[in-house]
Amino acid sequence: MARRSEHSLEEIKAMxxxxxxxxxxxxxxxxxxxxxxxxxxxxxxxxxxMVFTNMADLILHINARTLDAIAAQLEQAxxxxxxxxxxxxxxxxxxxxxxxFDRWRTVFDYRRLDSAEIxxxxxxxxxxxxAPVEARFAQLTPxxxxxxxxxxxxxxxxxVHGICVLSxxxxxxxxxxxxxxxxIVLLVRNFMRGWVAHA
Amino acid sequence: MARRSEHSLEEIKAMxxxxxxxxxxxxxxxxxxxxxxxxxxxxxxxxxxMVFTNMADLILHINARTLDAIAAQLEQAxxxxxxxxxxxxxxxxxxxxxxxFDRWRTVFDYRRLDSAEIxxxxxxxxxxxxAPVEARFAQLTPxxxxxxxxxxxxxxxxxVHGICVLSxxxxxxxxxxxxxxxxIVLLVRNFMRGWVAHA
DNA sequence: ACCTGAACACCGTTCAAGT
DNA sequence: ACCTGAACACCGTTCAAGT
Numbered sequence: 001m002a003r004r005s006e007h008s009l010e011e012i013k014a015m016x017x018x019x020x021x022x023x024x025x026x027x028x029x030x031x032x033x034x035x036x037x038x039x040x041x042x043x044x045x046x047x048x049x050m051v052f053t054n055m056a057d058l059i060l061h062i063n064a065r066t067l068d069a070i071a072a073q074l075e076q077a078x079x080x081x082x083x084x085x086x087x088x089x090x091x092x093x094x095x096x097x098x099x100x101f102d103r104w105r106t107v108f109d110y111r112r113l114d115s116a117e118i119x120x121x122x123x124x125x126x127x128x129x130x131a132p133v134e135a136r137f138a139q140l141t142p143x144x145x146x147x148x149x150x151x152x153x154x155x156x157x158x159x160v161h162g163i164c165v166l167s168x169x170x171x172x173x174x175x176x177x178x179x180x181x182x183x184i185v186l187l188v189r190n191f192m193r194g195w196v197a198h199a
Numbered sequence: 200m201a202r203r204s205e206h207s208l209e210e211i212k213a214m215x216x217x218x219x220x221x222x223x224x225x226x227x228x229x230x231x232x233x234x235x236x237x238x239x240x241x242x243x244x245x246x247x248x249m250v251f252t253n254m255a256d257l258i259l260h261i262n263a264r265t266l267d268a269i270a271a272q273l274e275q276a277x278x279x280x281x282x283x284x285x286x287x288x289x290x291x292x293x294x295x296x297x298x299x300f301d302r303w304r305t306v307f308d309y310r311r312l313d314s315a316e317i318x319x320x321x322x323x324x325x326x327x328x329x330a331p332v333e334a335r336f337a338q339l340t341p342x343x344x345x346x347x348x349x350x351x352x353x354x355x356x357x358x359v360h361g362i363c364v365l366s367x368x369x370x371x372x373x374x375x376x377x378x379x380x381x382x383i384v385l386l387v388r389n390f391m392r393g394w395v396a397h398a
Numbered sequence: 399a400c401c402t403g404a405a406c407a408c409c410g411t412t413c414a415a416g417t
Numbered sequence: 418a419c420c421t422g423a424a425c426a427c428c429g430t431t432c433a434a435g436t
Contacts, residue, residue, distance in 0.1 A: 009419090033408090033409070035409085035410095043421090044421055045410085046412080046413085046420065046422070047420065050420080054410075054411075108364075109308070111368075151382055152385060152389075154362075155362060155382045155383070155385045155386040158358070158386075159361050159362065162357040162362065162363075163354060163361065165307075165357075165364060183350055184354070186351060187357075190390045191386065191390050192393065193397060194388065194390060195393075197392055197393070208400090232427090233429060242401075243401070243403060244402090244403080244429085245401065245432085247430095248430070249400080249401080253430075254429065254430090399436100401434105402432105402436095403433105403434095404433095405430105405431085405432090406430085406431080406432105407428100407429090408427095408429085408430105410426090410427085411425085411426090411427105412426105413424090413425105414421105414422105414424105415423100417421095
């Protein structure tokens with residue numbers, strides 16, 4: 001049992017968050033229980049409520065980290081022409097969702113279970129996932145308005161996300177993955193072909 | 200309190216399902232509790248387990264009804280050319296999701312919370328939601344293989360679903376809805392333009 | 399045979415009490 | 418001031434006991 005004052009509140013908050021993230025990764029979202037987290041960090045359940053208002057608040061912070069990780073991966077997938085890059089970005093997104101399935105799924109499974117407001121700092125993290133593809137659309141069709149380009153980026157990105165959501169159910173064979181990739185590429189290429197033909 | 204033998208097991212099963220569906224519609228998924236259902240039909244909690252193996256089983260049957268309702272709505276949206284019809288189908292899907300938000304959301308929020316197998320009869324209901332748009336793609340590009348057309352239908356339909364999933368958070372203003380519709384139409388038209396140009 | 403309802407094993411969350 | 422841990426209000430699920 002951890003001694004009093006052995007850690008600052010900030011340290012405990014980080015320990016809770018780390019332990020919670022590890023549980024989601026290793027045992028899945030359904031294993032994320034206050035008592036499990038407490039045992040993992042050597043404190044009792046009550047301690048969690050010193051540093052997070054409730055479990056929903058904790059999950060929001062887990063998801064914030066996941067969004068950061070996705071955004072970081074996407075930043076490394078910006079080579080090539082705008083159209084090539086958009087395709088790479090979408091396949092990178094699929095790749096992240098596959099390799100970090102439990103964390104990825106928690107972001108969307110736990111959205112709006114409560115009717116609590118989404119904080120501004122969290123919305124910014126969501127926006128930063130959309131940002132790279134928006135930037136590529138801006139590059140591709142600079143003559144359009146910002147609203148038009150954002151809508152196009154959103155349509156395509158949400159579309160790719162929809163394919164991931166409905167296709168990723170564990171376990172997947174390599175053939176499954178190839179098929180999912182082919183479906184995403186099909187969506188992206190046809191959309192882009194239609195987009196550049198019209199713009 | 201209901202008397203013994205007042206209803207057959209089949210009747211009780213229907214009463215449980217009706218009550219559960221009503222609770223989801225009127226109070227949302229979070230209000231769906233075994234004790235609430237029991238109170239509503241005048242039986243005790245134990246009775247629910249006479250007719251459903253557990254809550255997951257019951258929710259599967261609620262979702263089955265929702266999928267039937269979506270398929271029924273889509274069947275009424277098949278007028279016009281293949282391309283017009285595809286656009287109408289997607290907007291009909293959005294319309295259903297909006298008007299029956301809690302039921303629609305339950306289908307996807309509760310997918311794979313347990314790792315139970317999806318029964319064959321349930322998968323058929325999912326397929327019947329994809330069927331109308333697949334049929335339109337078959338009409339549009341009969342020269343392609345069945346697998347190619349199915350992939351295209353799946354890419355577009357999953358894409359539209361993704362826009363709905365990420366855009367529908369209560370409450371929406373009329374302006375929000377117009378924007379969501381515009382995003383869907385943008386996805387569909389660009390995809391179809393790219394598709395017919397290439398096929 | 400049908401149905402009850404008390405009981406069990408879990409949950410998240412609180413808060414008076416310890417050091 | 419920090420942390421405990423017993424307690425509370427809920428859950429889903431079971432099953433011996435009633436009629």
